[in-house]
Each structure stands twice: as C-alpha cells, then as structure tokens.
Amino acid sequence: MRDSNHVTIHNLTKIYKKQNSEVLALNGISLNVSRNEFLCIVGASGCGKSTLLRIIGGLDREYSGTVSIGKTKITGPGLDRGIVFQEHRLLPWLTVWENMEFALQKGSKEEKNKLIIDHLKLVGLERFKNAYPGQLSGGMSQRVAIARALVNRPEILLLDEPFGALDALTRLKLQQEVLDIWEQEKTTMIMVTHDIEEAVYMGDRVIVMSERPGTIKKEFTIDLPRPRNRSDTVFQQIRKEIYQEFRQVEV
Structure with missing residues (x-):
C-alpha cells in the first residue's frame, strides 16, 4: 500500500484570457496522486496536459480551485518539485x-x-x-x-514529454533509466506523454484527458508486474483500451 495523497487537486479550472475573449483550458479537474506513484497523463494536443503540469509545478498561478502537496497549497515554484x-x-x-x-x-x-x-x-x-x-x-x-x-x-518530479525529441532507441533506454531512478529515489512522478505504450510501460495509473476544455475522461490502473513486457497479451489489451479512449478524444 502506498502512503496517503501526496498531490491533491480539487475542482481545478483554468481560463486563458486573449484580448477580448476567454479560452477554457481546464474544467473542474479533481485528482489525487499518492506518494511514490508514477502517474501518466495522455490526451489530445491542446487538451491542457502541460497546463496542468505547470500548475502543479507552480509556474502558472492564475486558476480557480485548489492544488496542494500534502496539506500545503501550491502558491509558486518550490524545491519540493523538479521539472x-x-x-x-x-x-x-x-x-x-x-x-x-x-x-x-x-x-x-x-x-x-x-x-x-x-x-x-x-x-x-x-x-x-x-x-x-x-x-x-x-x-x-x-x-x-x-x-x-x-x-x-525534490519530492515530486514533473515530466513534460521528456522523451519526445529523442530517437526511438534512446527513448526506450531513457524510459527504463527513469523507472530505475524512480524505484531508487522513491520520488513521486507525474508525466505527460502522447505515447500510449510509454504510458502503459511506465505508469501505475494512466489518466486520459478529454479535448479542450480538459477534463479527466477516464483513468486506468496498470496492475502489471515490473519490469513490464510490451509484447505481453494483457499489456497490449490495456494499450488497446486506452487507444480507443484516446482515439475518441481526437475524433
């Protein structure tokens, strides 16, 4: 069993103001992340995944709702979070x-x-x-x-598409290296990625976000032993289920 909630997000709403208009980026996000959990977030481009990560990191402070680490509300960047x-x-x-x-x-x-x-x-x-x-x-x-x-x-490491600019072989190697670091350092990790296989390989949970305005569409618990086998039948079935949700988001 993991410890109680490390990151708590309640009714988070983010609106971007552009000249005379407003864009609703995140709408009523509520989410708990346990200590030492590896959480992956997937969703369509522009659904607010990176915005959510920036808010947790304290880089964006203009929003409604609450985002807390333990019982302390996030009010800005801090040494308890790395990005x-x-x-x-x-x-x-x-x-x-x-x-x-x-x-x-x-x-x-x-x-x-x-x-x-x-x-x-x-x-x-x-x-x-x-x-x-x-x-x-x-x-x-x-x-x-x-x-x-x-x-x-830091207690929490936030990863925003950390392998997106790398070639396929380097990406696979770094995925495993980050997992090794996670297991060694016992750091809570929250990662945004477009790669569903990557999310299933690395995450304890995978959150699928809807298209803008971003909401939590569905979450999947990845109850597979580590190290994970990407060719395993159950792994591929979970990947397929998430893909179907992700595809519906992008239609």
Whole structure:
C-alpha cells in the first residue's frame, strides 16, 4: 500500500484570457496522486496536459480551485518539485557541472559537490562533467536535465514529454533509466506523454484527458508486474483500451 495523497487537486479550472475573449483550458479537474506513484497523463494536443503540469509545478498561478502537496497549497515554484521539459533547456555556455551547480539552491560547497557527483552517477554521466551541452547527444543532454531536476532532492518530479525529441532507441533506454531512478529515489512522478505504450510501460495509473476544455475522461490502473513486457497479451489489451479512449478524444 502506498502512503496517503501526496498531490491533491480539487475542482481545478483554468481560463486563458486573449484580448477580448476567454479560452477554457481546464474544467473542474479533481485528482489525487499518492506518494511514490508514477502517474501518466495522455490526451489530445491542446487538451491542457502541460497546463496542468505547470500548475502543479507552480509556474502558472492564475486558476480557480485548489492544488496542494500534502496539506500545503501550491502558491509558486518550490524545491519540493523538479521539472523536466521536452527540450533539455541546459545553459549552453555552462558545462554539465556548472549547469548542475546553477540549479542547486542550498548546502555548503562540499554538500553541493557531493550532490552533483551523486546525481551525475545516477544518470551515468560523471565522466562528462566538464563537457558543454553542445558536445552531448540529445539523450545525454536529457539525462543531465533529469539529474538537474533531481539534484535538490525534490519530492515530486514533473515530466513534460521528456522523451519526445529523442530517437526511438534512446527513448526506450531513457524510459527504463527513469523507472530505475524512480524505484531508487522513491520520488513521486507525474508525466505527460502522447505515447500510449510509454504510458502503459511506465505508469501505475494512466489518466486520459478529454479535448479542450480538459477534463479527466477516464483513468486506468496498470496492475502489471515490473519490469513490464510490451509484447505481453494483457499489456497490449490495456494499450488497446486506452487507444480507443484516446482515439475518441481526437475524433
């Protein structure tokens, strides 16, 4: 059994104001995420998946409803949350080590050095600490971005299409690496993805969102042992069921 709710979202509604018009992006989202759960969110383009993630991350504070971590309402960004985007967003004029160091917000120099080394080892890139982002492959850069997001030891890691810009083989490898990190670090993870197979492979639950305005259309509990076999009959059946929901969203 997992711990009680880690993230609690109640009646979340988000409206974007554009000149003289308004766009309802999210409508009455209510959702609980347990501690150490791996939650995946899928849905049509423009349904508000990334907006939801930004609100949990504290990057968007203009909404109605409540979003809380434990009993504390989210009012802005915090060290208890790390975010990984589709693009790595490393600072190109800084080395891998300097990018990591730039993200660290607390601790002595010795403590920071240990955190950087530990997290570069976690993603297998300690030998590249003096390299610049332009000297790294896309997959390596995204590993650094994941390490950077984890270096402050956040309770929650938010992943917004983190593998979307990678080739198929690198994507598969990083999926497993993120799962290894999740199991090792015991971090609650919430990931937005367009890839249904990826969601079934990685998630404890998969949330399917409706087209705009975004609501929770359906959720699936993925009760399969890990590591998961993508060719397994039950895996493929779950994938098919989610695909049918996803297809209906996009019609």
